[in-house]
Amino acid sequence: MxxxxxxxxxxxxxxxxxxxxxxxxxxxxxxxxxxxxxxxxxxxxxxxxxxxxxxxxxxxxxxxxxxxxxxxxxxxxxxxxxxxxxxxxxxxxxxxxxxxxxxxxxxxxxxxxxxxxxxxxxxxxxxxxxxxxxxxxxxxxxxxxxxxxxxxxxxxxxxxxxxxxxxxxxxxxxxxxxxxxxxxxxxxxxxxxxxxxxxxxxxxxKIDYVGAALIAVIASALVLFTSWAGDRYDWASPQIIGLGMLAAIGIGLLVLVERRAAEPMLPLTLFQNRNLTLAAAIAAAHGFVMFGAMTFLPLYQQVVQGASATNSGAQLFPLLAGTLVTSIVVGKSVSKTGRYRIFPLLGFAVSIAGLIMLATLAGDTSKLVSALFMLVFGVGLGLIWQIPTIIAMRSTAKSQLGVASGLVRFMQSVGGALGVAVAGAIFVHGVGSARPTDGRYLETYANAIGGIFLWAIPIAASGLVLAWLLRESPLNDDEDVNAPASMAREQEAALAAH
Structure with a gap:
């Protein structure tokens, strides 16, 4: 140190x-x-x-x-x-x-x-x-x-x-x-x-060098786990199991180290904050659903619907429109009312509806119908998008804004990486040994991608449960703009106990 x-x-x-x-x-x-x-x-x-x-x-x-x-x-x-x-x-x-x-x-x-x-x-x-x-x-x-x-x-x-x-x-x-x-x-x-x-x-x-090193080990293990599982190595291979164990051991050691560090890289007192912990979990669920689904939508458009690489990006516009409009509306509503809990509840519910629709994509689904499905899904994503970050900023003192924001962002990245890895495994299993020369290849391909959306539904449902557990504390005009007095006292009490 x-x-x-x-x-x-x-x-x-x-x-x-x-x-x-x-x-x-x-x-x-x-x-x-x-x-x-x-x-x-x-x-x-x-x-x-x-x-x-x-x-x-x-x-x-x-x-x-x-x-x-x-x-x-x-x-x-x-x-x-x-x-x-x-x-x-x-x-x-x-x-x-x-x-x-x-x-x-x-x-x-x-x-x-x-x-x-x-x-x-x-x-x-x-x-x-x-x-x-x-x-x-x-x-x-x-x-x-x-x-x-x-x-x-x-x-x-x-x-x-x-x-x-x-x-x-x-x-x-x-x-x-x-x-x-x-x-x-x-x-x-x-x-x-x-x-x-x-x-x-x-x-x-004092810089927590040991904590920083352990975070690097954990993040490296998680990235390699999600990048290689089901692709370079089988999910049950020694390499993938070893990376999973390395991440788990690293997390255990990090908890021990951060309890004793004078300036911990990841203060464990943050997890005593109910809303911040839930916000990080919601960010992970949102990242899993969003990145897992969006990675394979262009493949459906290019292979099944025959779009070019550039046009497939343009065909994602309904999803963008749904996300963009609802994100702006949600932001204005939170600023006006100070209330945010309803939006992840609605967002995961609408996302589940969109995932159910996208799971029905077939070889003969029209571009208009798939655009409608993407619009619904995009609306759900937009309702959730900024809420975890807003909760993190709402729930912590200014002195911990960075580490709180970093926790939420890190969990969203982990969720997204896991989502892409799981989606890839589901896709490979769904396509199986089918080849472009097979008569039902496009239908098999579409069904494999539809399976990705189907398996994302339980994760979205878990996000809905997490959102339900949030405790809303609306902003009053006499409260501090970043950390209300009640929450600041909770943080100080947690630090004192630590």
Whole structure:
């Protein structure tokens, strides 16, 4: 352990309304870079393989990025609480842009994988520090509206990213899938540096290096488990079982270490906060359902409905529209009423209805009918999207915004990774030995993808139960904008007990 000067944000009066938009757009610009990057690069992969070769290692271009970003996500959250979220946010942007330059200049697949890992180190801080900065800049009474807008922007990135990636790859070069980050990143750095000012007071801290190392081990085991299970190795193989055991042992050791750490990377007192724990679990369920389903919808459109790679992205517009509109409406409603519990309840219920519809997709399902199914599913996702983050910010003091946001983001990533892995296993089992030359291949393919949505229903149902267990504490005008007095006292009492 070593001592370093650190900073903690002081509560300050909310700025005037005109001051919110520019800082918010700067933060969102950086977060958008992280979201768009994965979507754009995914579309460019075939062209990258044609030029660099190394098709056998192609999956590591994604896995390396995912691995380092998941490892650093909870670490950035805690370090932001210790040294300042603005400082860590700008550092993350710098690392991300450096990785982007190197990735665009890569001459071999090995180099690209290494540089993508560097990019992921920066990406891990963009979302979690961005959310924490929003919590510092914007008062909670207005948080819902801005979170709703950010949810819509993120949804647009997820759907529009593949389309943009196709345009860049076709008309410029796959290298510009990375270089495009530079001008946007430069503008974001200028805006964040000039428009965001957070008063801080210095205090000594001790870095929890052992906790950080254990989080890295756990995240690595989970990423490799979800990336390899059912693909490179059988689910019952020694490698996959070993990774699962490594993650479990790591979690056990982390609990022991964090109980004794002076400044734990993951304070266990957070889990004494009922709503924050439920929010993290809801984020995991939402990530499982969302990423598992959305990964295979383009395959259905391309293989069964005959859409091109670019057009399949455009055909996801109903899902985007449902997510975008409901996310904005939910945000405005939360800002106006201070109530949020109803939305994940409705969201998981509507998502279940959408999953039931999508499970009926067949070889002869029309594009209009599948668009309607996606719209319903998108509405459900949009109702849930920002609620876990809002609850995290609502349930913790400003001094722990980073670690709370990091926990929610980390759990959503874990849920998403598990969702994709399970969906892939279900798909492979459903397709079986069917080949394109078989007469009923398209029907078999459609049924296999339909099975993915069917198996996602129990997870969505568990999310509904978790949402039911939430305890709502609506915001009053005389309460602190980020941590109401009652919740602050609960946190202090938990820390004292610890």
């Amino acid at each position: 070593s001592t370093h000067p650190a900073t903690a944000a002081k509560p300050q009066e909310p700025p005037g309304e005109p001051n919110y938009l520019i800082p918010f757009l700067g933060i969102m610009g950086a977060m958008l870079l992280a979201m768009l990057d994965g979507m754009i690069v995914g579309t460019a992969m075939p062209t990258i393989v044609d030029e660099l070769g190394g098709a056998r290692d192609l999956s590591w271009v994604v896995t390396a990025y995912l691995l380092t970003s998941m490892i650093t996500t909870p670490l950035y959250g805690k370090l932001g609480d210790l040294f300042g979220h603005k400082t860590m946010f700008l550092s993350a942007i710098g690392i991300f842009l450096g990785g982007s330059v190197l990735s665009g200049a890569a001459h071999t697949m090995t180099q690209l994988i290494m540089f993508r890992a560097i990019q992921g180190i920066g990406a891990g801080g963009l979302l979690v520090c961005g959310m924490a900065l929003i919590g510092h800049v914007i008062p909670f009474k207005k948080m819902g509206s801005y979170q709703g807008i950010s949810g819509g922007i993120m949804g647009a990135a997820m759907i529009g990213g593949p389309f943009l990636g196709g345009l860049i790859t076709d008309h410029l070069s796959w290298r510009w899938a990375f270089y495009i980050n530079l001008p946007v990143g430069a503008v974001v750095i200028a805006v964040i540096s000039l428009a965001i000012h957070i008063k801080r007071e210095k205090r000594p801290v």
